Amino acid sequence: MKASTTNKRVQEERFRKTLRAVGERATPARVALLTTLEQAGRPLSMQTILQQMKAFGTDQVTVYRSLHMLEQKGLIQRVDLRHGHTHFELAASDHHHLVCLTCGNVEDFTGCGVTSMVSRALKQSKHFVEVKQYAVELFGYCKRCYKNK
């Protein structure tokens, strides 16, 4: 048995537990959705998700409904890469994205200093008292596209 297969099974079991932990049923479609996002390791477009889940035998409608629920429960996050369509990735990934404005390539980066940013923002704010999530995306050019500008 290949290592990747083992890992996948372990992941799936973990996701089943996570789902039950937030009070939701661990259905095959939901587990497959989380596994797909996990294995991708990067934000997946709606298109791609629908495609992969269709291959798995899941209806579009179920995908939409599952994504809503998972986002609501905070297990996944919507990402706006300015590619023209929504992307999703597993939540709790404390990294952010560099996005190429030309080719659309995405690279992660960490250590954006978001903690100090949050405290500064809250200190400055009149009405806000807590920050739970954040979106940080940087848009620019990768080497290749920079040259061809």
Added chain:
Amino acid sequence: MKASTTNKRVQEERFRKTLRAVGERATPARVALLTTLEQAGRPLSMQTILQQMKAFGTDQVTVYRSLHMLEQKGLIQRVDLRHGHTHFELAASDHHHLVCLTCGNVEDFTGCGVTSMVSRALKQSKHFVEVKQYAVELFGYCKRCYKNK
């Protein structure tokens, strides 16, 4: 003549110049769009924009086409406030947003230390060499909604 009227005319003239400067025609619809975003002073939803522009006598299609062009030229920016629909605001506003996850209220904040964040990200990056735009949104709770949680 009221001061606000004067300001509006001055703004319009400025926007006409800006449009020509990026090689585009200064049509009434485009100027009205930019003026609308300017006067709002906060990100406007697609809905709101379409509504206001319809009142101005502009077709939806023209609004979509203008928004695309203005975004392409870097005069406006798409903002994802996780309200379920796209928002736009004038570009070059070097502030970011605090968004309430419950009521959707938006507040600006400045001084997020984006410059040092950008240099850290670029230093860390294998492929990226330039950052031209960024999106920084913090999601949390305002006083009122925090109490009622």
Added chain:
DNA sequence: ATGGTTGCAAACAATTTGCACCAAA
């Protein structure tokens, strides 16, 4: 057993395209 979940069909909403006419430069 049973209440939440799914698939299908159909409604609904959002966005884009083709084309004739009009206007900014």
Added chain:
DNA sequence: TTTGGTGCAAATTGTTTGCAACCAT
């Protein structure tokens, strides 16, 4: 004058809803 912009209608794409059958617990 000429090139690009606009409005209208219709196509296309994206997302949601209603309901009967199904399955995770």
